[in-house]
Amino acid sequence: MAADPIHQFQITKLVDFGQVTLPLFGKTDLAFTNSHLAMTIAFVLIVGFLTIVTSNMQVVPGRTQAVGEQLFSMIDNLGESIIGHEGKKLFPFVFTIFSFILAMNIIGLLLTFTVTSQLAVTATFGLMTIALVIIIGFAKHGLGFFKLFVPSGVPIVLLPVIVLIEFVSFLLRPVTLALRLFGNMLGGHVALKVFAGFVVALGALAAGGGIGLLGIPGAALSLSMVVALTALECLVAFLQAFVFAVLTCIYLNDVVNLGHGH
Amino acid sequence: MAEAAETLTTSTEQPEASAGLPQFQFQHWAGQIAYLLILFVILYVLMLRVFAPRIRRIFDQRETTINDAIASARQVQAEAAAQAEAARTALAGARGKAQKTASDAKAKAEAEAKARQAVEEAKLNERLAVAETEIRAARDSAMANVNTVATETAQAIIEKLTGKAASNDQLDAALAKLQG
Numbered sequence: 001m002a003a004d005p006i007h008q009f010q011i012t013k014l015v016d017f018g019q020v021t022l023p024l025f026g027k028t029d030l031a032f033t034n035s036h037l038a039m040t041i042a043f044v045l046i047v048g049f050l051t052i053v054t055s056n057m058q059v060v061p062g063r064t065q066a067v068g069e070q071l072f073s074m075i076d077n078l079g080e081s082i083i084g085h086e087g088k089k090l091f092p093f094v095f096t097i098f099s100f101i102l103a104m105n106i107i108g109l110l111l112t113f114t115v116t117s118q119l120a121v122t123a124t125f126g127l128m129t130i131a132l133v134i135i136i137g138f139a140k141h142g143l144g145f146f147k148l149f150v151p152s153g154v155p156i157v158l159l160p161v162i163v164l165i166e167f168v169s170f171l172l173r174p175v176t177l178a179l180r181l182f183g184n185m186l187g188g189h190v191a192l193k194v195f196a197g198f199v200v201a202l203g204a205l206a207a208g209g210g211i212g213l214l215g216i217p218g219a220a221l222s223l224s225m226v227v228a229l230t231a232l233e234c235l236v237a238f239l240q241a242f243v244f245a246v247l248t249c250i251y252l253n254d255v256v257n258l259g260h261g262h
Numbered sequence: 263m264a265e266a267a268e269t270l271t272t273s274t275e276q277p278e279a280s281a282g283l284p285q286f287q288f289q290h291w292a293g294q295i296a297y298l299l300i301l302f303v304i305l306y307v308l309m310l311r312v313f314a315p316r317i318r319r320i321f322d323q324r325e326t327t328i329n330d331a332i333a334s335a336r337q338v339q340a341e342a343a344a345q346a347e348a349a350r351t352a353l354a355g356a357r358g359k360a361q362k363t364a365s366d367a368k369a370k371a372e373a374e375a376k377a378r379q380a381v382e383e384a385k386l387n388e389r390l391a392v393a394e395t396e397i398r399a400a401r402d403s404a405m406a407n408v409n410t411v412a413t414e415t416a417q418a419i420i421e422k423l424t425g426k427a428a429s430n431d432q433l434d435a436a437l438a439k440l441q442g
Contacts, residue, residue, distance in 0.1 A: 030293060039294075059323055061320075115298075
């Protein structure tokens with residue numbers, strides 16, 4: 001097939017800076033790739049949008065301001081309802097993650113390369129979240145952080161098993177965070193590409209005439225599937241960003257309110 | 263990770279070949295991660311220092327505005343209620359005053375009427391008394407005259423019958439016996 005559905009995830013170098021040796025990563029290709037470009041667009045979009053929203057704020061909001069405030073208060077309320085009073089302090093982190101993932105998802109769907117379909121990117125988000133959880137845990141509770149793995153009210157006999165399960169589940173949190181977003185974006189975009197490929201392939205078949213004309217209904221069906229999937233992917237793009245934010249809040253809540261939350 | 267990246271770099275030198283997902287070409291990881299971290303940190307600082315405070319400020323401002331508006335509305339309402347109360351009190355006062363004035367006027371009129379009546383009555387009584395006195399005086403004088411007339415008549419009759427005049431004392435005694 002001419003249009004390989006996986007090809008859309010291929011990273012291509014737009015500007016190559018050659019190989020350099022980084023302190024942490026060792027020898028690396030330093031280049032400005034399509035992934036970097038998409039990240040930059042997402043970044044510029046967020047900053048531009050928020051600048052427009054917040055530059056001339058009115059007590060009675062206009063349309064743009066209302067949209068910005070809606071997004072803001074959605075995450076703000078989320079943080080406050082899950083974490084409580086301390087949610088306000090963690091809000092910038094959660095909102096940064098949310099808006100960055102949302103922007104990357106949406107521009108990946110509608111405009112350019114999908115950064116959030118790169119495992120490197122989703123893994124970084126997941127690890128960042130868990131790193132923050134661990135940092136806050138140790139900063140707030142010191143070694144009491146390990147109480148996270150010991151739920152209260154568990155019989156002594158079961159305790160070793162429970163602690164093991166809790167520990168493993170904690171280790172798996174960044175993995176699930178990363179894989180959920182990665183998988184959703186990967187799957188959605190592959191499905192879109194496959195159906196779009198069907199449209200072209202069946203159309204080409206129909207162009208040959210004769211029995212190949214049967215390809216036309218198939219192509220039409222595929223096209224409607226692409227439209228439907230695009231709508232679905234728009235929902236998924238938002239939903240995955242939101243789910244990431246919710247889970248970030250839940251994981252942060254575990255350590256912020258350690259011992260009186262469970 | 264560095265070794266893994268290097269081994270994969272050698273094995274996936276031709277990325278166009280079907281070497282699995284492009285996401286697992288680890289030579290591209292470091293650049294993406296580093297760039298993502300840089301952008302994330304910048305965005306986080308912007309959120310923390312610029313955007314979140316701005317939006318929070320407008321939220322606070324909106325809350326203050328709404329609270330102020332509600333407070334002033336409450337105050338105006340209270341003022342209106344106070345004014346209504348004052349008006350009601352004034353109305354009640356005025357009504358009471360009017361009633362008092364009316365009853366005062368009535369009482370005064372009554373008193374005046376009574377006084378005038380009393381004066382008239384007194385005048386009438388006086389006239390009555392005067393008239394009665396006059397009547398009594400007239401009667402008394404009439405009665406006195408009757409006595410004189412009776413005495414004189416009796417004297418004359420006695421003189422005619424007996425030929426001699428009766429003494430006054432005898433006449434008086436006889437009259438007293440008749441009157442008795």
